[in-house]
Amino acid sequence: MPISYAQQSFSFVALGDLPYGPSDISYLPYRTLIKQINLAEPSFSIHVGDFKSGSTLCSDEEFSNQIAHFQSFQTALIYTPGDNEWTDCHRDNNGAFDPLERLNTLRKDFFRDGKTFGQNPISVASQSQRMPAFSRHVENLRWQHQSSLFTTLHIVGSNNNFEARNPSAVDEFFHRDAANVAWIKDTFAVASEQKIDLLVFAFQADVFEARNIYEDFPSWSGFRKSIAETLLPLAQQWGKPVLIIHGDSHRFKVDQPFTLNRKPLTNITRIIVPGQTDVRAVKVNVQGANLSFELIAIP
Template identity: 65%
Template sequence: MKTTLLRAGLALGLVMSMSAAQAQQGFSFVALGDLPYGPPEKAYGPYRALIERINQVGPDFSVHVGDFKSGSTLCSDEEFANQREHFQRFKGAVVYTPGDNEWTDCHRANNGSFDPLERLAALRQRFYTPGRSLGQQPLAVQNQSSLMPSHGRYIENQRWMHQGVLFATVHIVGSNNNLESRNLAAAQEFFDRDAANVAWTEAAFEQAGLQQAKAVVLAFQADVLEAKSFWEDFPGGSGFRKIIGETLLPLASRWGKPVLVVHGDSHQFKIDQPFQFNKKPLPNITRLIVPGATDVRAVKVTVKNSAFSFEMIEIAP
């Protein structure tokens, strides 16, 4: 088993002025997603080995950014139960935000021809408990469903503070965030969730300001730049235009302090700074894309000496 270190030349705008004691001690969390992919007999073994490796590393907590199954496997109750059991293999806490494979794509015949909205309701019931994360040592979290009665369905939107950093999950998924104009129910679901996501993201930055946070970390599933056009990052038909282009980016620009965006979806490990607002780069936002699918690895993110560093967690070949 080996670990490959990718250090802070990539940190750029992620310098944080923490207290001397916090800076010396530091903390780490693990980001992963798009795992496990494939039939149980092939996918479960390597994924369980990765979880065991994460347990050996011993981060303060882990964040799974969705797609706990591939887009061509069943969305069955049995699969959901298996993935719930996987989350409980984490010796520490694990915070999970949904991906599109778990619900928006479940109408596909090779997924079992499920009703996506029924599967979304099942996810909320089976994977979320108000006030606590998953894992053997759950983390105390705040849920949007508890804090914002007008968005009472969105228990999956969570936030927590850790050593001066505000973390939040936002339910933003691939497949264009489920913006499907040909399906009235899907379109209504998108607009309702988009409004909830906007409110939750605004509240996260407001809370970060009130608590004098040193940085904000946002986690979601979708690669929001995957469908950008030559002229616009978020064209009119983009399901990410309002939540990212019109909400996150202006908020981060005004915030000015470091923002780390963690997502999956495209399966290609990357650390970059691709976002811009009003055609100007936003150097305070760094993006981490976790590996996934056939690339069964995770990323350990360490906050120490006023910077983020990134380290690959791998299993033996």
């Protein structure tokens, strides 16, 4: 039986692509931003990945420092990976790590016990528990708050690691892509079973990375199957409001850029969070399916 919720209001914070740069430069502004987020008292916060820049070390020390940052949020902090944490770690200036080893470390260190980060963590469902066929994908999470259903997807920049010249990257991409597709479908199924007013999907990538003048999602796009062929048609069929939150582009924007069969999907709103040198976060105010947005900045 569907669960009924009163039209109560709440807020959450979205941020990503932070901190960027050497620790002696980037950590202090980021920690100041976290203090401002704590003062805003959101129900929880979502970090959409890239907790380091693409030109800094992917070291265990860096990972530990970012866990400490996540634990400094007074309410729950939910994290989904970005490409800078693993796909780009083969670069010499990142420490010449094996990207798949870094991915395995992320999964081991950042996703445990069905709980979030933060001083007041919440319980979250993991795809690894709900779908045994995708048991490695501990990072794909879902939780409900009032009448809103939140889902994280492991969709990253650098064309989602769809690198045809690297067989191991291809294998990783296709398995993760299938997991994301299954998790999206399952989310819409759960939303149909419950009295959900708003669906929220959070991931790192700007999925229009491969866009050209003919297609938003050409055949070489690493986002074609998960977004164009799965999320968008299901969102159209569902009909209620969908909010997509991502980073990657670093410029704050709220818009409705998605189309299906050349027709605008007006029930889908997108937020691009600030990031890189723009050390701000987005406070999302929710009442039922109605949304408003505020920027949180450092003093």
